[in-house]
Amino acid sequence: MNKRSTTIYWTGFSVILALLIVAPLVLSEFWSRFLTEILIWGLLAMSSDILIGYTGMVSFGHSAFFGLGMYGAAAALLMVRPPNLWLAIVYGLIGSAGIALFVAYFSTRLRDIYFAITTLIFSQIFYVIIFTWTDLTGGENGLTFSRPALGIPGLFSVPFSSETLHWFVLAVVTASYLILRRITQSPFGMVLQSIRENEGRTRAIGYAVERYKIVAVMLSGLFAGLAGVLYAIQNRFAAPDFVYFLVSGETVIFNVMGGIGTLVGPIVGAAFFLLLRETFSRFFTEFYLIPVGAIFIAMVIFMPQGLLGFMRRWLNQ
Amino acid sequence: MTPVLEFLQAIPYDQILIQTVNGIVTGMILALIASGLTLIFGIMDVVNFAHGELFMFGAYMGVVVLAATGSFWLALLLATLIVALIGAALQITTLRPLIGRDPLTTILATFGISLVMQNYALWQFGPVARKIQEPFTGQFTLFYLEYPWYRVLIAGLSAAIIGAFWLFLKYGTYGIWIRATTQDRVMAEAMGIPVSWVYTTVFAIGAGMAAASGVLFGPLVGVNHAMGLDWVLKAFIVVVVGGMGNLGGSIAASIFISLLEAYASIWVSPAQAVIVSFVVLILTLLFRPTGLFVPTPK
Amino acid sequence: MSLDPTPMEPLVAVEDVHTYYGKSHILHGVSLHVDRGEVVGLLGRNGVGKSTTLKTIMGLVHPNRGKVLFAGKLVTGLPAHKLARLGIGYVPEDRRIFRLLTVMENLRTGLDRHGITEARKQELLDKAFTYFPVLAERRNQAGGTLSGGEQQMLAIARAMMLEPKIILLDEPTEGLMPRMVSQIREIIEVLHREGVAILLVEQNVPLTLEASQRIYIMEKGAVRHHCAASELKVDDAVVHQYLGV
Numbered sequence: 049m050n051k052r053s054t055t056i057y058w059t060g061f062s063v064i065l066a067l068l069i070v071a072p073l074v075l076s077e078f079w080s081r082f083l084t085e086i087l088i089w090g091l092l093a094m095s096s097d098i099l100i101g102y103t104g105m106v107s108f109g110h111s112a113f114f115g116l117g118m119y120g121a122a123a124a125l126l127m128v129r130p131p132n133l134w135l136a137i138v139y140g141l142i143g144s145a146g147i148a149l150f151v152a153y154f155s156t157r158l159r160d161i162y163f164a165i166t167t168l169i170f171s172q173i174f175y176v177i178i179f180t181w182t183d184l185t186g187g188e189n190g191l192t193f194s195r196p197a198l199g200i201p202g203l204f205s206v207p208f209s210s211e212t213l214h215w216f217v218l219a220v221v222t223a224s225y226l227i228l229r230r231i232t233q234s235p236f237g238m239v240l241q242s243i244r245e246n247e248g249r250t251r252a253i254g255y256a257v258e259r260y261k262i263v264a265v266m267l268s269g270l271f272a273g274l275a276g277v278l279y280a281i282q283n284r285f286a287a288p289d290f291v292y293f294l295v296s297g298e299t300v301i302f303n304v305m306g307g308i309g310t311l312v313g314p315i316v317g318a319a320f321f322l323l324l325r326e327t328f329s330r331f332f333t334e335f336y337l338i339p340v341g342a343i344f345i346a347m348v349i350f351m352p353q354g355l356l357g358f359m360r361r362w363l364n365q
Numbered sequence: 366m367t368p369v370l371e372f373l374q375a376i377p378y379d380q381i382l383i384q385t386v387n388g389i390v391t392g393m394i395l396a397l398i399a400s401g402l403t404l405i406f407g408i409m410d411v412v413n414f415a416h417g418e419l420f421m422f423g424a425y426m427g428v429v430v431l432a433a434t435g436s437f438w439l440a441l442l443l444a445t446l447i448v449a450l451i452g453a454a455l456q457i458t459t460l461r462p463l464i465g466r467d468p469l470t471t472i473l474a475t476f477g478i479s480l481v482m483q484n485y486a487l488w489q490f491g492p493v494a495r496k497i498q499e500p501f502t503g504q505f506t507l508f509y510l511e512y513p514w515y516r517v518l519i520a521g522l523s524a525a526i527i528g529a530f531w532l533f534l535k536y537g538t539y540g541i542w543i544r545a546t547t548q549d550r551v552m553a554e555a556m557g558i559p560v561s562w563v564y565t566t567v568f569a570i571g572a573g574m575a576a577a578s579g580v581l582f583g584p585l586v587g588v589n590h591a592m593g594l595d596w597v598l599k600a601f602i603v604v605v606v607g608g609m610g611n612l613g614g615s616i617a618a619s620i621f622i623s624l625l626e627a628y629a630s631i632w633v634s635p636a637q638a639v640i641v642s643f644v645v646l647i648l649t650l651l652f653r654p655t656g657l658f659v660p661t662p663k
Numbered sequence: 664m665s666l667d668p669t670p671m672e673p674l675v676a677v678e679d680v681h682t683y684y685g686k687s688h689i690l691h692g693v694s695l696h697v698d699r700g701e702v703v704g705l706l707g708r709n710g711v712g713k714s715t716t717l718k719t720i721m722g723l724v725h726p727n728r729g730k731v732l733f734a735g736k737l738v739t740g741l742p743a744h745k746l747a748r749l750g751i752g753y754v755p756e757d758r759r760i761f762r763l764l765t766v767m768e769n770l771r772t773g774l775d776r777h778g779i780t781e782a783r784k785q786e787l788l789d790k791a792f793t794y795f796p797v798l799a800e801r802r803n804q805a806g807g808t809l810s811g812g813e814q815q816m817l818a819i820a821r822a823m824m825l826e827p828k829i830i831l832l833d834e835p836t837e838g839l840m841p842r843m844v845s846q847i848r849e850i851i852e853v854l855h856r857e858g859v860a861i862l863l864v865e866q867n868v869p870l871t872l873e874a875s876q877r878i879y880i881m882e883k884g885a886v887r888h889h890c891a892a893s894e895l896k897v898d899d900a901v902v903h904q905y906l907g908v
Contacts, residue, residue: 106469158650161412161468165601166650172598173643180636293598297476304473335488341481348474349462538775545761545772552759555721556772557747557825 068218072211082326084214086319087221088278093302093314094228095271100300101309102232103264104244105159109151109167110299112174113269115291116143117276119178122191122286131196137277144273145266147174152265156258159247168293175291190287208281217278224271228311231267240264272299301344307354316355379508380631386507388627390516392620393523397578398596399603399615400527401571407610408547409564410468411460414475416575416600417593418482423448423576424588425486428495437500441580445573452572456565464561479593486590494587497580519581526577527616530570534612543567547610599639602646608656617658621645672735674699674829674860675720675751680729682712682719689715691884692729697829700858702851704875704892706868706906712884713864714756717831720862721753722746734828748776752822752830756837756864758814760821762807766798769806769817773824791820794850812843819850829860836867848874868906872896880905 068087072080092114099105120143121136128135155166178185185191198212199205206212231237239260242250251257280286289295298321306317324343328336351358402416426444431437459474504511534540546553546563554560579588586592603622607614622642629638649657673696682690690712697703705713718724720731722743731739733749747753752773761769770791774784792799795816801809806817815835822830832851836844844867851861851874865871872878872892880888882905895901 106472108472154647154651158654161472162605162650162654164469164472165412165605166647169598169602169643169646173640176636176639176643180634297480300473300476332488335484337480337484338488341477341484345459345474345477345481348470348477349459352466352470538771541764541768541771541775544764544768548761548763549759551723551743552755552761553772554743555723555747555753555755556821557744557776558772559742559744561742 065222069215072214077210080210080214082322084217084282086315086322087217088275088282089302089318089322090315091221091224091278092272092275092299093306093318094225094311095268095275096299097303097308097311097314098228098232098264098268100303102237102244103240103261105261106164106300107167107265107268108164108293108296108300109171110272111291111293111295112147112151112171113144113272114276114279114295115174115178115288116147117141117273118280118286118290119143119185119191120273121277121280122193125193125196126191131194132201133196133198133281136196136281137274140273140277140280141270144269144276148266148269151269152262156261156265168296171291171293171296175288175293178291179288185288188288190285192285195281195284213282217282220274220278224274225311228271232311236260305344305347305354307356307358310356313354313356320355377631381628383507383510384627384631385624386512388624389620390520391627392623393520394578394582395596395599395603395623396527396616396619397523398575399600399607399619400530400612401574402600403604403607403610403612403615404567405571406604408543408567409460409464411471412468412475413571414472414597415455415478415482416571417597418479419448419452419572419575419593420579420596421486421590421593422451422482423579424497424583424592425490425495426576427497427580427583428588431497437498441577444580445577448576449569449573453565453569456568460568461561461564464564483590483593490590492589494589496587497583499584515584522581523578526574530574531612539566599642602642606646606649606656607658611656611658614656614658673697674734675862676732677716677720678730678732680719680726680731682715682724682726684724689884690719690726693881693884693886695879695886695889697860697862699828700855700860701877702855702861702863702875704871704878705862705864705881706871706878707881708906711881713881714833716881717753717833717862717864721751721831747825750826750828752825752827754818754822754830754832754835756833758818760806760809760814760817762805764806765803766806766809766817767802769821770824773821787824787826791823794853795820812839815839815843815847827859829862830854832861832863834864834866836865836870844870868902
């Protein structure tokens, strides 16, 4: 990046961040909660972009990582008294990382659609286990728990308000974005991108492609799990519906709608999808997926670069 | 010797036999769904995520036609034809523009189609499951069970449809076109075969076969908007285990996996028995990624 | 038939064709023509765009600029299967027979089309089996189990099933034993006598000069030299300059 575009980038970044910080103070309760949700789904979408956009592997199993993050957080919040926010995050990350290692070990031996199908099947295995192991997971009904307080042990502790929850989520998502951005620009990220461009050549140069892929899947799963923890804290429940593969499908939709390989794109995609859902729900009630699905199909065909890629090209003209 | 004897005596032979019959019946239905899926993949590299919804639509068309005409057989025939036409329309509008792009884009597009179709069905027919009345209700005695003849008939009919389709592929002019296109799309085109219409036809045939299995299977379970989901996942497993694009392999894998699941459900709940097929898939992918039922490539 | 060319029109005419593969510019304005019943040789070193020229005529790749005419009719941009129906047969460099189809099924891909009677189908089959008796013996064998030379014969026989007015032959003798090469040479002669035009791409210069009436020589994606085959036979300098032999 040259100096000028760096300046533009950080200016844009600061402006958007500032707007997101101010948002809950000016928006109504409904819209500010909506915005928080966009950030959480955006984080999930961004995590999957590491695989789709940067490594060229389409995961159809991100619901497993997201769901395990939720159930991990639930475990911490239900077992440890008093409920501790940081412990919930640690448990959620351990849960999702464990699953991610397992999935990565098997699925990275496969490529393209085989990878997609394998990740899909793996997420369904976890879905079936969670759905049927009622004693531990609450089965179909899931688990409910109370929200932990925001605090640092020994220093302070305040209950979450909707503003502080928003800021907390914003802080986590922003930090995740900066970390992921740093990673994608690091030598490691360059290897991932060269795997996407030409796996055979990358291997021929001497990189252990499989090991890089495993780390990529784990990294992706870790951040997906983090999104799951945030969602659990926001909604105070963990449910098998969120391990079901439709959530994975939506994650891929966010990526494609926003534009893969950009990190920001998937967040834009999540925002766009949730806005579409909100708009069409008013006319189609719960059948909003009829028009939204049609829009998605049209975007796959006519706008393969996604919204961000489309806008970028349009601006360049 | 006694533990072995005890073990052998503890095996519920009657249940095993019943589950064998059950496994074969579901296996044939699954084979009918999966053969369309594998053919669509084999010929045009399309992973059809909407295949389960075509199955579901077939069942609903069966419900509608049955209610209007009272004839199960007419319902089977019309549902197959209508869904085949829907399949052709879907292929022309959404998949044809994606020819030549990454096969992964077809997963995305068909995933979108499946969302639309599922919610359309929910909107049109509501959440309450519909019932298809079986064409006859005769039963025969299988140990302590009264086993319905209709289930046996399903297996037979599925086998007949698959068999007819196989003969068509083997001897029919268009069957030869389809096989030629599967092997070498460019050369088929150069031999005067209209490849893009072959694609449309294959998609329509696959859709029709899925619809037929939906109508046949309807009487065994309720017809609802989400019924395709479980089947499409199972069909994916079968297609991978049988070797992508390999018709015979898919049929063998359908029966193999359905039998395993049927046996497993003697001991665990059917929901957990699904894990057996997941495990088969994972083992296949690890040790024979080209499929269990294909000869080792030289 | 309305498609029959008037005596003045060439059967196939390629006019200033530019073809790209992605971003790489392969053909830089190729022009050539083939008259009815004429055998034309297309020579040049590897990678100068001979095969791409054939693929462009066949409609397998579409030119970005320039025209392809068949019997005076503009056919640029038509899909390959329509060109095959118009009467262009294609025998690609690597033969590309359908390996899992039997010999008979391979032939049927070109034979089963509208407007052809059963009697005519049988006639075409008989003719192919007379030219290539070995194919008759192996009619129920999978194409992939044939030897290289047999596959080449099958590829030519398959193209003949279309009753083409022209056959595009891409390196038919590549990798074949001498006995097979002379058989290919004979079949070109037979097709020529029957009035089928041939555009022949070959590395075997003597065979090409002998079989063809006219010769085009390509270099770097364009035609550099054009003359009668008889002229080239006595002009070693040109052959040496472009082909290095």
